[in-house]
Amino acid sequence: xxGTIVSFILGFLLSTAFACVxxxxxxxxxxxxxxxxxxxxxxxxxxxxxxxxxxxxxxxxGPLYLLTATAGSVAFLLFAKWLWxxxxxxxxx
Numbered sequence: 001x002x003g004t005i006v007s008f009i010l011g012f013l014l015s016t017a018f019a020c021v022x023x024x025x026x027x028x029x030x031x032x033x034x035x036x037x038x039x040x041x042x043x044x045x046x047x048x049x050x051x052x053x054x055x056x057x058x059x060x061x062g063p064l065y066l067l068t069a070t071a072g073s074v075a076f077l078l079f080a081k082w083l084w085x086x087x088x089x090x091x092x093x
Contacts, residue, residue: 039076
């Protein structure tokens with residue numbers, strides 16, 4: 001396997017794990033985890049390319065810019081939580 005393919009798989013697995021942990025921490029309906037997985041993957045990819053563009057070499061694993069990719073993933077997860085809040089929590093009054 002090529003190093004690029006391995007890095008892509010590692011990035012996908014890491015961002016999916018971030019999404020699962022985020023869903024475990026914030027809760028919400030079961031279908032919401034799909035949104036979190038998509039947003040975490042998009043954020044991880046965006047963060048990776050931002051890190052590559054800026055030349056950030058801190059926490060770099062092979063060709064993968066982990067620091068900025070992780071920050072991008074977390075930012076997109078928080079954005080998803082803010083954009084699509086869980087209204088079922090506030091309805092129980």
